[in-house]
Amino acid sequence: MNREDKMLYTVKEASATLGVSIxxxxxxxxxxxxxxxxxxxxxxxxxTLDEFTKKYEGMDLSDLDHIKELNIA
Incomplete structure (x- = not known):
């Protein structure tokens, strides 16, 4: 079963899908x-992963206590 067919991801699989650390x-x-x-x-x-990426698209999540709009200068 490939990732597109899965309904639930483990934390490890979610991290790989998002390209971030566990x-x-x-x-x-x-x-x-x-x-x-x-x-x-x-x-x-x-x-949930799809909704998360849509919700936070264009945002800087470097500091999870102070999420802000992505500012590319």
Missing amino acids: HLVYDLINKGLLPALKLGSLKIRKE
């Missing part, structure tokens, strides 16, 4: 920015 995915979950569910281990729905 630690950042846990931080996003702990801050309430990326909803997850615990089904054995933490899982993130494919739709």
